[in-house]
Amino acid sequence: MSTICKQYAVDLSAYFDGELDADETRFLEAHLATCTDCRESLAKMDSIRSTLRAMSNPAKKGLVLKSTIADAKKNQPESLSPKGAPIWS
Numbered sequence: 001m002s003t004i005c006k007q008y009a010v011d012l013s014a015y016f017d018g019e020l021d022a023d024e025t026r027f028l029e030a031h032l033a034t035c036t037d038c039r040e041s042l043a044k045m046d047s048i049r050s051t052l053r054a055m056s057n058p059a060k061k062g063l064v065l066k067s068t069i070a071d072a073k074k075n076q077p078e079s080l081s082p083k084g085a086p087i088w089s
Helices: 009-016 022-034 036-056 058-074
Strands: none
Touching: 009 022, 009 036, 022 036
8 A cells, every 4th residue: 555545544444434525535536546555445345344244144144154164174274183184073
C-alpha cells in the first residue's frame, strides 16, 4: 500500500460501513477508480464480512466449520501428528 493509500485507510473503512457523507464518498470513489491496492483492500473487507455473516447463520455455520477443518487438515504439518496420521481423524 502506498503512502497516499495509507491516508485513505480510515476513510476506506468508513466507506465500507456507509459512514461517509456524499462529498467524502465521491472523493474516495475517485481514488478507488485508479487504485488497485485500495480496491483489493475493500474486497478483503467484503470477504471477511461475508465469512462472519455465514458463521452467524446457523444453517451455514456447519459448512464454514467443515471447510475450516478441511483446510486445516490439508495444511497440517506431519510433525504434529503421531506417525504422520492426521490429528483430525
